[in-house]
Amino acid sequence: GENVEQHPSTLSVQEGDSAVIKCTYSDSASNYFPWYKQELGKRPQLIIDIRSNVGEKKDQRIAVTLNKTAKHFSLHITETQPEDSAVYFCAALIAGGYQKVTFGTGTKLQVIP
Protein backbone atom coordinates (compact mmCIF):
# COMPACT_ATOMS: atom_id res chain seq x y z
CA GLY A 1 0.00 0.00 0.00
CA GLU A 2 0.83 3.67 -0.08
CA ASN A 3 3.33 5.07 2.43
CA VAL A 4 3.66 8.81 2.99
CA GLU A 5 6.58 10.31 4.89
CA GLN A 6 6.48 13.91 6.07
CA HIS A 7 9.31 16.15 7.29
CA PRO A 8 10.00 17.94 9.50
CA SER A 9 7.81 16.92 12.41
CA THR A 10 8.16 20.37 13.98
CA LEU A 11 9.10 23.69 12.45
CA SER A 12 9.56 27.09 14.04
CA VAL A 13 9.89 30.23 11.95
CA GLN A 14 9.88 33.94 12.61
CA GLU A 15 6.84 35.85 11.48
CA GLY A 16 7.34 36.98 7.91
CA ASP A 17 9.73 34.17 7.01
CA SER A 18 8.88 31.27 4.73
CA ALA A 19 8.10 27.71 5.78
CA VAL A 20 8.54 24.56 3.72
CA ILE A 21 7.15 21.13 4.53
CA LYS A 22 8.13 18.12 2.45
CA CYS A 23 6.44 14.79 1.78
CA THR A 24 7.41 11.69 -0.13
CA TYR A 25 5.13 8.92 -1.27
CA SER A 26 5.75 5.37 -2.39
CA ASP A 27 2.97 4.44 -4.80
CA SER A 28 3.65 5.82 -8.26
CA ALA A 29 -0.06 5.39 -9.07
CA SER A 30 -1.04 8.13 -6.60
CA ASN A 31 -2.26 11.14 -8.52
CA TYR A 32 -3.91 13.49 -6.05
CA PHE A 33 -2.10 15.22 -3.18
CA PRO A 34 -4.09 17.35 -0.73
CA TRP A 35 -2.78 19.33 2.22
CA TYR A 36 -4.80 19.76 5.39
CA LYS A 37 -4.36 22.28 8.21
CA GLN A 38 -5.42 21.43 11.73
CA GLU A 39 -5.54 24.18 14.33
CA LEU A 40 -5.30 23.22 17.96
CA GLY A 41 -8.40 21.37 19.11
CA LYS A 42 -10.09 21.63 15.73
CA ARG A 43 -10.74 19.40 12.76
CA PRO A 44 -8.42 19.08 9.75
CA GLN A 45 -9.43 21.26 6.80
CA LEU A 46 -8.21 21.26 3.23
CA ILE A 47 -6.04 24.25 2.34
CA ILE A 48 -4.66 23.33 -1.05
CA ASP A 49 -4.33 20.34 -3.33
CA ILE A 50 -2.47 19.37 -6.47
CA ARG A 51 -3.14 16.84 -9.15
CA SER A 52 -0.55 14.81 -10.95
CA ASN A 53 -0.92 16.65 -14.23
CA VAL A 54 0.54 19.88 -12.84
CA GLY A 55 3.83 20.67 -11.19
CA GLU A 56 2.86 23.67 -9.08
CA LYS A 57 -0.21 25.37 -7.70
CA LYS A 58 -0.44 28.62 -5.80
CA ASP A 59 -3.14 30.23 -3.68
CA GLN A 60 -2.13 33.57 -2.21
CA ARG A 61 0.63 32.84 0.35
CA ILE A 62 0.59 29.08 0.01
CA ALA A 63 1.88 26.96 -2.82
CA VAL A 64 2.42 23.31 -3.47
CA THR A 65 4.95 21.72 -5.81
CA LEU A 66 4.97 18.16 -7.10
CA ASN A 67 7.81 16.11 -8.55
CA LYS A 68 6.28 12.88 -9.82
CA THR A 69 9.58 11.44 -10.95
CA ALA A 70 11.06 11.74 -7.48
CA LYS A 71 7.70 11.05 -5.81
CA HIS A 72 7.78 14.04 -3.55
CA PHE A 73 5.68 17.13 -3.01
CA SER A 74 6.08 20.18 -0.83
CA LEU A 75 4.02 22.89 0.84
CA HIS A 76 5.41 26.42 0.80
CA ILE A 77 4.05 29.18 3.01
CA THR A 78 5.43 32.65 2.42
CA GLU A 79 5.21 35.72 4.67
CA THR A 80 4.12 33.56 7.59
CA GLN A 81 1.72 34.94 10.15
CA PRO A 82 0.87 33.79 13.70
CA GLU A 83 -2.44 32.37 12.44
CA ASP A 84 -0.46 29.97 10.26
CA SER A 85 0.57 28.14 13.45
CA ALA A 86 -1.04 24.71 13.23
CA VAL A 87 -0.35 21.11 12.34
CA TYR A 88 -0.16 20.45 8.61
CA PHE A 89 -0.81 17.05 7.04
CA CYS A 90 0.05 15.97 3.57
CA ALA A 91 -1.79 13.09 1.93
CA ALA A 92 -1.65 10.96 -1.19
CA LEU A 93 -4.28 8.92 -2.92
CA ILE A 94 -5.23 7.22 -6.12
CA ALA A 95 -8.19 8.81 -7.81
CA GLY A 96 -11.00 6.40 -8.34
CA GLY A 97 -14.54 5.51 -7.35
CA TYR A 98 -13.69 6.09 -3.72
CA GLN A 99 -10.80 7.61 -1.86
CA LYS A 100 -8.63 5.72 0.57
CA VAL A 101 -6.31 8.43 1.74
CA THR A 102 -2.89 7.90 3.27
CA PHE A 103 -1.81 10.78 5.50
CA GLY A 104 1.63 11.88 6.54
CA THR A 105 2.37 12.07 10.26
CA GLY A 106 2.03 15.85 10.37
CA THR A 107 4.21 18.92 10.86
CA LYS A 108 3.64 21.23 13.78
CA LEU A 109 4.38 24.73 12.55
CA GLN A 110 4.99 27.49 15.05
CA VAL A 111 5.21 31.07 13.81
CA ILE A 112 6.97 33.27 16.33
CA PRO A 113 5.73 36.88 16.39
Add this chain to the structure above:
Amino acid sequence: NAGVTQTPKFQVLKTGQSMTLQCAQDMNHNSMYWYRQDPGMGLRLIYYSASEGTTDKGEVPNGYNVSRLNKREFSLRLESAAPSQTSVYFCASSSGQIQETQYFGPGTRLLVL
Protein backbone atom coordinates in the same frame (compact mmCIF):
# COMPACT_ATOMS: atom_id res chain seq x y z
CA ASN B 1 -26.09 22.86 6.43
CA ALA B 2 -24.19 21.42 9.41
CA GLY B 3 -21.64 19.43 7.38
CA VAL B 4 -20.31 16.48 9.37
CA THR B 5 -21.46 16.09 12.97
CA GLN B 6 -20.24 13.69 15.64
CA THR B 7 -21.51 12.66 19.04
CA PRO B 8 -20.39 12.57 21.76
CA LYS B 9 -17.67 15.22 21.92
CA PHE B 10 -15.99 13.59 24.88
CA GLN B 11 -16.33 10.23 26.59
CA VAL B 12 -14.65 8.39 29.44
CA LEU B 13 -14.90 4.60 29.50
CA LYS B 14 -13.64 1.89 31.76
CA THR B 15 -11.73 -1.01 30.24
CA GLY B 16 -14.18 -3.56 28.87
CA GLN B 17 -17.09 -1.16 28.42
CA SER B 18 -18.70 -0.70 25.03
CA MET B 19 -19.88 2.38 23.23
CA THR B 20 -20.90 3.67 19.82
CA LEU B 21 -19.64 6.86 18.22
CA GLN B 22 -22.17 8.48 15.94
CA CYS B 23 -21.48 10.38 12.75
CA ALA B 24 -23.83 12.06 10.31
CA GLN B 25 -23.39 14.22 7.22
CA ASP B 26 -25.90 16.35 5.37
CA MET B 27 -23.92 16.92 2.17
CA ASN B 28 -25.34 13.91 0.31
CA HIS B 29 -21.86 12.38 0.23
CA ASN B 30 -21.39 8.80 -0.85
CA SER B 31 -18.23 7.97 1.09
CA MET B 32 -17.62 8.11 4.83
CA TYR B 33 -14.59 7.35 6.99
CA TRP B 34 -13.48 6.86 10.55
CA TYR B 35 -9.98 7.92 11.63
CA ARG B 36 -8.16 7.95 14.90
CA GLN B 37 -5.55 10.54 15.73
CA ASP B 38 -2.82 9.90 18.24
CA PRO B 39 0.09 12.24 19.07
CA GLY B 40 2.84 11.88 16.49
CA MET B 41 0.88 9.31 14.50
CA GLY B 42 -1.15 11.50 12.22
CA LEU B 43 -4.52 10.27 11.02
CA ARG B 44 -4.98 6.54 10.71
CA LEU B 45 -7.94 5.05 8.88
CA ILE B 46 -10.00 2.59 10.92
CA TYR B 47 -12.86 1.78 8.54
CA TYR B 48 -14.46 3.38 5.56
CA SER B 49 -17.64 3.09 3.57
CA ALA B 50 -17.23 3.82 -0.11
CA SER B 51 -20.99 3.94 -0.62
CA GLU B 52 -24.18 3.10 1.21
CA GLY B 53 -24.29 -0.60 1.95
CA THR B 54 -20.54 -1.21 1.85
CA THR B 55 -17.84 -1.06 4.51
CA ASP B 56 -14.16 -1.96 4.39
CA LYS B 57 -11.27 -2.19 6.81
CA GLY B 58 -8.65 0.49 6.91
CA GLU B 59 -5.21 0.51 8.47
CA VAL B 60 -6.18 -0.16 12.12
CA PRO B 61 -9.56 -1.98 12.28
CA ASN B 62 -8.91 -4.34 15.20
CA GLY B 63 -11.22 -3.74 18.15
CA TYR B 64 -13.77 -1.77 16.12
CA ASN B 65 -16.90 -2.39 14.11
CA VAL B 66 -18.87 -0.04 11.90
CA SER B 67 -22.35 0.30 10.50
CA ARG B 68 -23.40 2.39 7.52
CA LEU B 69 -26.93 2.88 8.71
CA ASN B 70 -27.99 4.87 5.66
CA LYS B 71 -26.41 7.38 3.32
CA ARG B 72 -26.19 10.02 6.05
CA GLU B 73 -24.98 8.00 9.04
CA PHE B 74 -21.86 5.96 9.78
CA SER B 75 -21.31 4.68 13.31
CA LEU B 76 -18.22 3.25 14.99
CA ARG B 77 -18.56 0.73 17.79
CA LEU B 78 -16.07 -0.33 20.41
CA GLU B 79 -17.29 -3.66 21.81
CA SER B 80 -14.78 -3.94 24.65
CA ALA B 81 -12.78 -0.78 25.13
CA ALA B 82 -9.05 -0.96 25.90
CA PRO B 83 -6.66 1.78 27.09
CA SER B 84 -4.92 1.56 23.70
CA GLN B 85 -8.10 2.94 22.16
CA THR B 86 -7.68 6.23 23.99
CA SER B 87 -7.54 8.68 21.13
CA VAL B 88 -9.34 11.40 19.22
CA TYR B 89 -11.72 9.98 16.64
CA PHE B 90 -12.66 11.85 13.51
CA CYS B 91 -15.40 11.01 11.08
CA ALA B 92 -15.11 12.34 7.54
CA SER B 93 -17.08 12.25 4.34
CA SER B 94 -16.47 12.89 0.67
CA SER B 95 -18.64 12.86 -2.40
CA GLY B 96 -16.84 9.76 -3.60
CA GLN B 97 -15.95 11.28 -6.92
CA ILE B 98 -12.45 11.54 -8.27
CA GLN B 99 -9.98 13.85 -6.57
CA GLU B 100 -12.04 15.82 -4.15
CA THR B 101 -12.04 16.96 -0.55
CA GLN B 102 -12.67 15.05 2.63
CA TYR B 103 -14.75 16.98 5.16
CA PHE B 104 -14.07 16.18 8.78
CA GLY B 105 -16.34 16.22 11.80
CA PRO B 106 -15.32 18.03 15.01
CA GLY B 107 -13.94 14.89 16.61
CA THR B 108 -14.67 12.73 19.67
CA ARG B 109 -12.12 12.62 22.45
CA LEU B 110 -12.18 9.18 24.07
CA LEU B 111 -10.40 8.24 27.27
CA VAL B 112 -10.32 4.60 28.32
CA LEU B 113 -9.22 3.98 31.90
